[in-house]
Amino acid sequence: MRSYSFTSPLNRHRQDQLKGIFLGNRTSYGLLFNIALYMLLIAIGFVYLYPLLFMLVTSLKSPEDLLNPMVQWIPTQVYTGNYVKAYRVLNYPSTLLSSILISVIPSIIQAMVCSLVGYGLARYRFWGKNLIFLLILATFIIPPQTTVIPQMLTYRNFGLLGSIYALILPAMMGQGYQSAIFILIFYQTFLSLPKSLEEAARLDGASDFRIFVRIALPSAIPAFVISIIFSIVWYWNETYLTVIFLEGGIQSLPMQLSKFVQAYENLYPPGTVNIFDRLNEAVKLSGTFLNILPLLLMYFVLQKWFVESVERTGIAGE
Amino acid sequence: MTTPKIGRCRGLTHRSREAVYGYAFVLVWIVGFALFTAVPLLQTLYYSLNQVTVTATGISLEHIQWQNYTRALFTDPTFVQLLIEYAIETLVAVPIILIFSLIIALFLNLKFRFKGIFRTIFFLPVVITSGPVIQELVAQGATSVPGLAISATATEYIAQLPDYFRNPIEYLLTSFILILWFSGVQILIYLSSLQKIDQSIYQAAAIDGASAWESFWKITLPALSTTTLIVAVYTIITLSHFSENKVIKYIYSQTYAVGGGIGYASAMSFLYFFVLFLLLTVIYLLLNYRAKRQFG
Known part of the structure; x- marks a missing residue:
């Protein structure tokens, strides 16, 4: 019985090893912790993906499957008819093109202007700089509702309502959608860049603007990429301002989606089509999926940039 | 740091030369x-004090003092109700988003395999969240927690609660995933702040015998207090500017409504701005107080 109370060093070592595997030690978290971690992450990940999975599965259901209460997650067949209808109802090629135009063009312009302003704030000392920061913060806080009506009336006077200039002009002046965030991103970026190169160029007689274009801008390319990507996403998804400014002129994908029912009934009048061609949730969700598909593609191609450079450029704006 | 004076700026001191170029960069x-924020803001303020009618040639104004405001606050039954709901829902959603995004950020700050995949998933909503998409998803019931909202006893119990309690709870049940979906950028902000915390502090604490739990409360949380403030402000702003926000939709519908009009909508948008500002102030004071207490 002595052997029980006396543990040999070898045994002790094995015990420690086992304990290490399950409960963790200096170098790893341990099996139990890892299992718990993965289970939690998978559960949360599922909750996150649930709407998307729901949308994808439902959009692939045929009208029979939709009515059949037995069919929940696995359709009896992959039915693409919903997508064909949604494609027609959304007028996909044309709305897709306008969505791309109204998100890419203002985004690029906005990034350029915000880099200019961010550079000015980061590199020069002048009176009233804190006031400008305060006002930049104000543009972030002020709800668009309080400024949109006079803007709309002004655009109407100049005949710009329904044209892309209604989005480009504010972007050109650093007042585009979420401009404040991008100015802060560039401010942070330029602040963190070493000044020595710029000072050397100044000694060589380069002008300030030349220094900005030739030396500062190339080193701020990550900030440019992140700004443009985010800006594209936000412009694409923005519907409040685009509806007010572009309605009647340009029709973007989200705008078309928001009046999906109406557009559907124009194409397939309710009285004339058979029961299987009536508007159902599968068609609607196909439209929704077609709407986010371009962004999803962009996200999966550029996701490294999305997530990693946010960490690097410090979108936090501290 | 001395910069030689260059030709055309000879007359200026170094300091004022710098200021001139600084202004040149931010002039635009x-x-x-002035053009796109200050002037429209003042115009909206002016409209809100008038009865605005849109005519073929432009708009005509009739000064009616504070009538638009008194109407929104005392006569219109919907607007005040919506404002209160908005305020309560925001105050419910903000802590959830804050805690949730902090937990996810803490997870993602650990070392484990497939981290990239999870990061991709948690950030996905930022890319696809737009008004019409959310509207469709909510309409099809894809944003409620599966199985939670349809439980019969739960719905019966909730139905008996007074309105001001019932609405936030129903909001939680039907839009829980939606609330989580608004945590994408917040997770990233927390994550980048977590990575900036000096690891040697943790090592020092561990040597002094602090457990991981203790160092979380004594090191991590205090270090994140500024970040929490930023995240909270960002969250409130995103929720308040989101185009599916009930108050915003109501103001928008009133802009073109027969009984409403631009003047009335302007007054309501200012009241909305005021409530938003109040919320921001409340959160700021609350978190700032906490931050001060933790450091002092």
Whole structure:
């Protein structure tokens, strides 16, 4: 019985090893912790993906499957008819093109202007700089509702309502959608860049603007990429301002989606089509999926940039 | 740091030369601010004090003092109700988003395999969240927690609660995933702040015998207090500017409604701005107080 109370060093070592595997030690978290971690992450990940999975599965259901209460997650067949209808109802090629135009063009312009302003704030000392920061913060806080009506009336006077200039002009002046965030991103970026190169160029007689274009801008390319990507996403998804400014002129994908029912009934009048061609949730969700598909593609191609450079450029704006 | 004076700036001191170039760089923003924010803001304020009628040639104004405001606050039954709901829902959603995004950020700050995949998933909503998409998803019931909202006893119990309690709870049940979906950028902000915390502090604490739990409360949380403030402000702003926000939709519908009009909508948008500002102030004071207490 002595052997029980006396543990040999070898045994002790094995015990420690086992304990290490399950409960963790200096170098790893341990099996139990890892299992718990993965289970939690998978559960949360599922909750996150649930709407998307729901949308994808439902959009692939045929009208029979939709009515059949037995069919929940696995359709009896992959039915693409919903997508064909949604494609027609959304007028996909044309709305897709306008969505791309109204998100890419203002985004690029906005990034350029915000880099200019961010550079000015980061590199020069002048009176009233804190006031400008305060006002930049104000543009972030002020709800668009309080400024949109006079803007709309002004655009109407100049005949710009329904044209892309209604989005480009504010972007050109650093007042585009979420401009404040991008100015802060560039401010942070330029602040963190070493000044020595710029000072050397100044000694060589380069002008300030030349220094900005030739030396500062190339080193701020990550900030440019992140700004443009985010800006594209936000412009694409923005519907409040685009509806007010572009309605009647340009029709973007989200705008078309928001009046999906109406557009559907124009194409397939309710009285004339058979029961299987009536508007159902599968068609609607196909439209929704077609709407986010371009962004999803962009996200999966550029996701490294999305997530990693946010960490690097410090979108936090501290 | 001395910069030689270059030709055309000979007359200026170094300091004022710097200021001139500084203003040159931000000039475009200042002009833009005046044109696209300050002037429209004042115009909206002016409209809100008038009865605005849209005519074929332009708009005609009739000064009616504070009538639009009194109407929104005392006569219109919907607006005040919506404002209160908005305020309560925001105050419910903000802590959830804050805690949730902090937990996810803490997870993602650990070392484990497939981290990239999870990061991709948690950030996905930022890319696809737009008004019409959310509207469709909510309408099809894809944003409620599966199985939670349809439980019969739960719905019966909730139905008996007074309105001001019932609405936030129903909001939680039907839009839980939606609330989580608004945590994408917040997770990233927390994550980048977590990575900036000096690891040697943790090592020092561990040597002194602090457990991981203790160092979380004594090191991590205090270090994140500023970040929490930023995240909270960002969250409130995103929720308040989101185009599916009930108050915003109501103001928008009133802009073109027969009984409403631009003047009335302007007054309501200012009241909305005021409530938003109040919420921001409350959160700021609350978190700032906490931050001060933790450091002092």
